[in-house]
Amino acid sequence: MLLAALELVGIAAFAASGAVAAVRARLDVFGVTVLALTTALGGGTIRDVLLGVHPPAALVNWPSLAVAGVTGLVVFRFHPTVARLRRAVLLLDAFGLGLFVTAGTTTALALGAPPYAACLVGMTTGIGGGALRDVLLREIPLVLRREIYAVAALAGAVVVVLGDRLDLPPAPVSLVGSALIVGLRLIALWRDWNAPVPREIDG
Amino acid sequence: MLLAALELVGIAAFAASGAVAAVRARLDVFGVTVLALTTALGGGTIRDVLLGVHPPAALVNWPSLAVAGVTGLVVFRFHPTVARLRRAVLLLDAFGLGLFVTAGTTTALALGAPPYAACLVGMTTGIGGGALRDVLLREIPLVLRREIYAVAALAGAVVVVLGDRLDLPPAPVSLVGSALIVGLRLIALWRDWNAPVPREIDG
């Protein structure tokens, strides 16, 4: 119940990140809505395809659909000024990432995936929607460009798997995992942490 | 039988749209053929992956394969002059969209998907092949750039679902749904309808 509510919050966050990115790319109202839906439902659809849930829950669950579509329209109508849009995409993306990684990892464990496969599926659930958004808008996905992105997703997934191994109650564990991901992403955004880049290239 | 024949027409239309787009991008004969196959079989493959049909019918059904490959080669050999190519991609894409959305929705209903999930799967079937084509050629997909694209697909899918609920015979309903999609796309192309764009952005 709590998990279902959290998943809807994650869907709204990703839908908003997709819609804002689409507004930045100057798409019209239909393009914005389609990108909101794709970003919000993409990660869960990829998860269900990987785990063999047919048809994907994201496509059968009408509240997800309604939340994603309405969020897209609201963003289109009331989007803030462009100066704040880049930051808004990153903030919303962080929340979507946190909620989707933990939900994806939990679902994978419930369907019997081994721990490291559950981590990978959870990470893919969180990263997939945003990667689709960026590829469709011809940008290199955030997960490849931002230092503390895959690592934050991995950390949250590991928390969920550890909680499962220790038989802790899943809802608070998911909250802690999500908070860890969001926290790591926000710290990274604020301090603009730099990871090592390739050694200088001659030639 | 009629539906299978129509699906082959849709495959030929999408294969041609992919091949023409590849010719425009100056790919060689192999690249043109691969893009024709990907555009033509991509939507059906995505549909079958979403619905759990393994291996995807699009890959097992050799007439689809033959039609897509031969269409690609024919386009490569006899493509019209470049002035007509942009329009040709859009026209062929409209026919492929119409036939694939209704075929995808029908298949989803037959496999027991609920009505709105069937609409989404049908829309994805129709949009998927063209989206793959555009992403592979580094263009923002038509569905995000063209106003009456997702809406036309949705309208055709709804016709199929309504026909199913009213127990109408599926073949004529699919024809009506396809014709509606193609008609909406053609009107949009000819009149160049404009959907609302984001409010002016300050900053």
Add this chain to the structure above:
Amino acid sequence: MLLAALELVGIAAFAASGAVAAVRARLDVFGVTVLALTTALGGGTIRDVLLGVHPPAALVNWPSLAVAGVTGLVVFRFHPTVARLRRAVLLLDAFGLGLFVTAGTTTALALGAPPYAACLVGMTTGIGGGALRDVLLREIPLVLRREIYAVAALAGAVVVVLGDRLDLPPAPVSLVGSALIVGLRLIALWRDWNAPVPREIDG
């Protein structure tokens, strides 16, 4: 056993090709690792999704994961100078292609796919990881740009299918098929074969 070892070699080759491409695109250590994993595990994951293996073997098999991740880190740390990088991507990609196409075709046949579907699944297994790599880095995939790419993949897949029909032992047949693919790609790279391009375009 031999096949599993060869698949690990293919994973290392594709991981290295992804990592080198990521270094060329100036990604940091995390982006390089993620792209190495995506390139190496993408083809096998697509294969398993098409064939209905849930969760995909590529995500459950920890040696694959370890090999891909370590390869990415090693490339990041010890990558050669940029002048050799373009060639290195092409060479490593050729080895990955050869090993993945034959492994994918073999798996598809073992799961009961008909011969031409097995060829298509095998080609997709080989082409998928590199196509993901190129799309994520905003390049038109090699398979569309290089003449002897899809044809080499097809030739290797056909060898595997013929060997299966003639009841030959699978391991040597896979080796021959892989060697054929790698050989065709290397000859194409060295002699820079040209396939026919579209007739001149007026307008």
